[in-house]
Amino acid sequence: MKFLTALVLLLLISVFALKAQYSPDELNLDLQTGDLLFCSPTSGELSKAIDQATQTEQATHFDHIGIVDIQNDTVYVLHSAPKKGACRETMSQFFFSYKEKVTISIYRLNDSYLKAVPPAIQKAYTLLGQPYNYSYILKDPGLYCSEYIYEIFAADSIFTLNPMTFKDPKTGQFLAAWVDHYTKLGIPIPEGEPGCNPNGMATSDKMEMVGEVIIDNNALK
DSSP states (O other): OOOHHHHHHHHHHHHHHHHHHTTTTTTTTOOOOEEEEEOOOOOOOHHHHHHHHHOOOOOOOOOEEEEEETTTTTEEEEETTTEEEEEEHHHHHHHHHHHHHHEEEEEEEEGGGGGHHHHHHHHHHHTOOOOOOOOOOOTSSSHHHHHHHHHGGGGGGGGGOEEEEOOOTTTTBBHHHHHHHHHHSSSSSOOOEEOOOOOOTOTTTEEEEEEEEOOGGGGGG
């Protein structure tokens, strides 16, 4: 009886392990090294504030960004995230880090800019291990997600810096989540200082969206 119970448990674990994988083929994703993954906001207040304060005329809704690197048929995502800093994760690890439904938009540099990808990937690996930059001030230690991507492509000027804003575009007032964030850090809100963000990067005419996938980890439960 104990053997049978153990066998059933092993089978259940095996089935979960199979489900707990995301493969490009299963998701119908034709990924390439250098593809940029733009992620929709979650229900977190700061996540929503990032998206709300950085809206552009294109009306995209992103709060995070990472870059794809494919090695020996394994898809990795290089990105910088709170609590993790600049890190490398498999695509499954990256997707499974989301506890709620999100949309991942895949952008690819235009052909004339693809030569910037190899040095960018090389630079990305040299920055792994850097802490997350919670102040979002470029001169401060660490890297926030879009800062990481900006830095690895800086030599080829793929992306640009713009004055940051932390205000509600409708009211012109600082969003409460940002007020709370910087109050906890004990520093003034860096309104107007140079920076970058996923929504702003998505407006670049040097790339285009080539795909989209909805990740819903709750569907696997």
